[in-house]
Amino acid sequence: MKSLGCWPQHDSQRTGRWNPSLLGWSAFLALLLFPMMAWAGGATQAMSVEYRDIPGVGSRNVVWVVAQQHLLLAGFVLGVPIFAWVCEIVGWKTKEARYDKLAKEFTKLLTSAYATTALFGGILLFLLIGLYPKLMAYLTDMFFPSFLLYCLLFLLETATLYMYWYGWDYMQGNKKAFHLFLGFLLNVFALGIMIVPNSWATFQASPVVVADGTAWERAWAAMQNPTWWPVNIHRLIANVVLGGFIVGAYAGIRYLLAVSKEEREHYDWMGYVGNFIGVFGMLPLPFAGYWLMREIYQYNQQMGITLMGGFLAWLFILQAMLIGVLFLGANYYFWMGITHRIPGSESQYRKPVMAMLVVLLLCLGVWMTPHSLVASLEEARKMGGTHHPLLGVFGVMSAKMTVSNLMILVTFMSFIMYWRAGKQETAGWAKAAKAIMGALLVLAGIAVVVLGVWGYFVPAIIRINYFSVAQVLIVLFIMITFTPLTALLMKSAKTTTEMVWGKMPIRAGYSLVLNAVMVILLMSLMGYARSSSRVHWHIYGVMRDTSEYAFSPALGYAAAFMSLNTFVFCLLVAFIFWVATLGDKAKANPPHGKPIDVPGHAAPAMAGGSPRVGEKLE
Amino acid sequence: MKGPIFSGAIILVGVFVFLKFLLPLFTAPLPASLIYLYVALALSGIMIYGTMSAPSLEAFMGPIFRFLSGKGQTGPAQTARLAVLVLFPLLVGWQTYTKLAPSDLPPAENRTIHPAPPGEFVGLSNPYPKVPENIMMGKGLYAAYCSPCHGANFDGKGPAAPGFNPPPANFSDPGTIAQLQESYLFWRIKKGGVGLPVEGMPWKSAMPRWEVELSDEFIWKIIMGEYDGAGQSPRTWEEEE
Structure with a gap:
C-alpha cells in the first residue's frame, strides 16, 4: 500500500536499480529533518500511513x-x-x-x-x-x-x-x-x-x-x-x-x-x-x-x-x-x-605447522566449493551442467560439516601446541598421555571423515540427526578431554624457554x-x-x-x-x-611534566578517564 | 636454484597444472572460477608459511625485495628486473582488458539451481503409501514419461539427454533429489521449467509442465519410483519406520 505521507520517488527506486547518489547520502541529515515537517502536516492521516x-x-x-x-x-x-x-x-x-x-x-x-x-x-x-x-x-x-x-x-x-x-x-x-x-x-x-x-x-x-x-x-x-x-x-x-x-x-x-x-x-x-x-x-x-x-x-x-x-x-x-x-x-x-x-x-614446530596449514587449506578448498559452479557456457557443456561430476560432491552439507569440524579440530590443536610450546613435561605419565592424545586425535579425524563420506549414502534425516551430531560430539569430546589433560601436564611441566612478550612483528598487529x-x-x-x-x-x-x-x-x-x-x-x-584512550594519553603526558592529580573519577568514563589500578580515591 | 620462493613457485605451478591439465584426464575439466579459487588458496598458504617467522620472512621476501629494489644489480639481473617491471603491469592490463572487453560469449552463470518453491507446495507430503504396488506403478510411469531424458538407470543419461543443455538431472547423484523433500519434486514435475520463479532465472530447463498430462496421483507415484529406482531417500524430518 502506498503511503499517504510518502515522498515522491525517483524512477530508479521504483525499478529497484541501485543509484547510490552521493547527493542523496550527503543530504541525508537535512532530509531527516525535512520529512518531520512534512509528516507533521499530515497528522490527521497518520493512522492510515503504512510506510514513509x-x-x-x-x-x-x-x-x-x-x-x-x-x-x-x-x-x-x-x-x-x-x-x-x-x-x-x-x-x-x-x-x-x-x-x-x-x-x-x-x-x-x-x-x-x-x-x-x-x-x-x-x-x-x-x-x-x-x-x-x-x-x-x-x-x-x-x-x-x-x-x-x-x-x-x-x-x-x-x-x-x-x-x-x-x-x-x-x-x-x-x-x-x-x-x-x-x-x-x-x-x-x-x-x-x-x-x-x-x-x-x-x-x-x-x-x-x-x-x-x-x-x-x-x-x-x-x-x-x-x-x-x-x-x-x-x-x-x-x-x-x-x-x-x-x-x-x-x-x-x-x-x-x-x-x-x-x-x-x-x-x-x-x-x-x-x-x-x-x-x-x-x-x-x-x-x-x-x-x-x-x-x-x-x-x-x-x-x-x-x-x-x-x-x-x-x-x-x-x-x-x-x-x-x-x-x-x-x-x-x-x-x-x-x-x-x-x-x-621455530625449527621444532615448522613441520606440524605446515601439516596443519595444509589440512586447513584443503578443508577450506572444500568448504568454498559451491554446489553449482560459476561456469561459462562452454565450461558448463564440458562438465555436463553446472555440477562438476567429481567436485560437485563438495557442494553439499555432508562435505561442509566434515571440513568445518576438521578446521575446528586443527585450530584447537594450534592452541594446544601454543600452550605446550617452550615447556617440558616432567610427569611420569606424560609419555603415555601424549600417546593417548595423539591416538585419539587421529581416530577423531578419521571418524569425522568417515561419517562425512558415509553421510552421502544415508537418508538426509539420518545424516542430520545422527552423523552431523556425532561429528560435533567427537570434536567436542577432543576439546573437553584434551584441555584438562594438557592443563594437568602443564602443571608439573618445567619451562625450557621463557615466553617473551612484546617481540611480535608488526604483521601480527x-x-x-x-x-x-x-x-x-x-x-x-x-x-x-x-x-x-x-x-x-x-x-x-x-x-x-x-x-x-x-x-x-x-x-x-x-x-x-x-x-x-x-x-x-x-x-x-x-x-x-x-x-x-584520550584520558590515558593525558595521564601519560601531563602538561609541564607534572603528574595529573586526578581526584577520583573526575574524568568522565566516556573519555576513558577512570582512575588507574592502584590510584587512591579521594 | 632453490629456496622458499622457488618452492612456492613450483607448488603454485604444480597446483595449476594438476587442476587445469591432469585432473581433466580423469574427469570433466574444471571451470576457470574454481581453478582460480584453488590457486588463490595455495598462494595464501605459501604466503602464510613464508612469513611466519623472521628467518622465513627474510628467506621468502628478502630476494624479492632485493630483486625489485635493484641494488647492486648488473647485467642479466638488471635486464630481468626491467623486464619484470615492464611486463607485469602489461600482464595486469591484458588481464583487465580480456575481462572487460566486449565479447560474443555469454557471461558466466551463477544460476540458482534450486529456487525456493511457492508457498502452496510447501509442507505437502506424498498422500500415497509407500507400498510395492505404488512404487512399481511409479517406476512404470517413470519409464514411459521420464526415462527418455533422465535415463532408465535414473542417472540423467536417457537417449534424449544429449540434446539438452543443461543436461537432465542425475537422480543417482546424492547431491540432487536426496537433498530435497518430495514436495519439491512434486512442484518441479508439476510445473516444469516454465514454472520456475524469478530467482531461478535464466529459465534454462526443458522440463515439461507435466500437470497438463499427468494427474497428481501419477506424479506422486513417479516420485516414489524415482527415489526407489535411484537408491535415494527424500529429505524428511521424521525417520521412516
Whole structure:
C-alpha cells in the first residue's frame, strides 16, 4: 500500500536499480529533518500511513545501515562483559594484577561503546516508528509487555555498569566479591537485553500462532517462536567472538603504536588474549549456526531452501571464504606467537605447522566449493551442467560439516601446541598421555571423515540427526578431554624457554585487525542472510511487505551495503576507542611534566578517564 | 636454484597444472572460477608459511625485495628486473582488458539451481503409501514419461539427454533429489521449467509442465519410483519406520 505521507520517488527506486547518489547520502541529515515537517502536516492521516520514505536514500537502506551498526555495537557491548568478568575472576583467583588490569581495560572499551549503542538503538527505534508505522503497530500490539521488560533490563544494565566501572578500584580487597557479583549481574542483564529483542526479530522470521489471552500471555507465546533460542545461542557466542576479535584489533593497533617496552608487552599480551577469546568462541559457533539453520529449514522448507539452496545460497560461499580467512588469520597469529614469543622454537614446530596449514587449506578448498559452479557456457557443456561430476560432491552439507569440524579440530590443536610450546613435561605419565592424545586425535579425524563420506549414502534425516551430531560430539569430546589433560601436564611441566612478550612483528598487529574486519563483515553478511530470508514479508506469512522495497536486492548491491556497514562500523569503533584512550594519553603526558592529580573519577568514563589500578580515591 | 620462493613457485605451478591439465584426464575439466579459487588458496598458504617467522620472512621476501629494489644489480639481473617491471603491469592490463572487453560469449552463470518453491507446495507430503504396488506403478510411469531424458538407470543419461543443455538431472547423484523433500519434486514435475520463479532465472530447463498430462496421483507415484529406482531417500524430518 502506498503511503499517504510518502515522498515522491525517483524512477530508479521504483525499478529497484541501485543509484547510490552521493547527493542523496550527503543530504541525508537535512532530509531527516525535512520529512518531520512534512509528516507533521499530515497528522490527521497518520493512522492510515503504512510506510514513509526518505527520498534519494530509501527507507530500507537507512534502516539497514542503522540496524546493522546498532547490532554490531550491541554485539560488542554484550560480548565484552562476559570475558571481562571471566578475566576479573581469573585475576582474583590467581592474585595476578595484570588480569584485573586487563579486565578493567576491557570494561573501559565497553563503557565507551555503551552510549553509542544506545544512541543507535534510539535512532533505529525512531526510524522504525516513522518509516514502518504499520509493522511497528503490529509488533507493539504483540510485544508491548516485553517492551516494558526491555526498558527495565536496560535501566538495570546501565545502573550495574556504572557501579561496575566506577566502583572498580573502590571494590578491591574484601569488597572484590561484591564487584564480581556486579559483573555477574551485568552479564545476566546483558543476556536479557539480548534475548528480548531477539524474540521480536525471530518472530518476524518464524511467527507462531498466538491464541487469545492477556497481553503478557500473548507476548510470551510470541516470544517462544522456533528460531528464538537458536538465534539467542548463536548471537551469544558470536558476540563473544566479535568482542574478542575487536579487543584483539584494539590491542593490535595499540601494539603498533606502542613506544615503551612495557606498552609493547602489555598490548602483545592483550592481543593474544583477544585472539584467544575470539578463537574460543569461534570453535562452537558453527555448531550453533548449524542448529539455527536446521530449525529454519524445519520451520519452513521455503525459507530453508531460499537460504541454503536458493538465491541466498551464494552468501554461504562468501561466508565460507570469510570464515576461512578468519581461521587462517587466527591460526597464523598463534603460529607467529610460537615462533616469535618462544625463541628457538621455530625449527621444532615448522613441520606440524605446515601439516596443519595444509589440512586447513584443503578443508577450506572444500568448504568454498559451491554446489553449482560459476561456469561459462562452454565450461558448463564440458562438465555436463553446472555440477562438476567429481567436485560437485563438495557442494553439499555432508562435505561442509566434515571440513568445518576438521578446521575446528586443527585450530584447537594450534592452541594446544601454543600452550605446550617452550615447556617440558616432567610427569611420569606424560609419555603415555601424549600417546593417548595423539591416538585419539587421529581416530577423531578419521571418524569425522568417515561419517562425512558415509553421510552421502544415508537418508538426509539420518545424516542430520545422527552423523552431523556425532561429528560435533567427537570434536567436542577432543576439546573437553584434551584441555584438562594438557592443563594437568602443564602443571608439573618445567619451562625450557621463557615466553617473551612484546617481540611480535608488526604483521601480527595487522593480522589482529584483519580478524576483526573479517568477523564484522561476516556478521554483516549473515545478518543480511537471516533478515532477507523473509523475502517480501515483514512477518513471514503474516504481514506482507507492500512497500516499493518489497524485493530482494541483487547480491552485488547487498555486498556493497555489507562493505559499507563494515567500513562505517570500523570508523565508529576507531573513533570510540580513540576517545576512550584520550584520558590515558593525558595521564601519560601531563602538561609541564607534572603528574595529573586526578581526584577520583573526575574524568568522565566516556573519555576513558577512570582512575588507574592502584590510584587512591579521594 | 632453490629456496622458499622457488618452492612456492613450483607448488603454485604444480597446483595449476594438476587442476587445469591432469585432473581433466580423469574427469570433466574444471571451470576457470574454481581453478582460480584453488590457486588463490595455495598462494595464501605459501604466503602464510613464508612469513611466519623472521628467518622465513627474510628467506621468502628478502630476494624479492632485493630483486625489485635493484641494488647492486648488473647485467642479466638488471635486464630481468626491467623486464619484470615492464611486463607485469602489461600482464595486469591484458588481464583487465580480456575481462572487460566486449565479447560474443555469454557471461558466466551463477544460476540458482534450486529456487525456493511457492508457498502452496510447501509442507505437502506424498498422500500415497509407500507400498510395492505404488512404487512399481511409479517406476512404470517413470519409464514411459521420464526415462527418455533422465535415463532408465535414473542417472540423467536417457537417449534424449544429449540434446539438452543443461543436461537432465542425475537422480543417482546424492547431491540432487536426496537433498530435497518430495514436495519439491512434486512442484518441479508439476510445473516444469516454465514454472520456475524469478530467482531461478535464466529459465534454462526443458522440463515439461507435466500437470497438463499427468494427474497428481501419477506424479506422486513417479516420485516414489524415482527415489526407489535411484537408491535415494527424500529429505524428511521424521525417520521412516
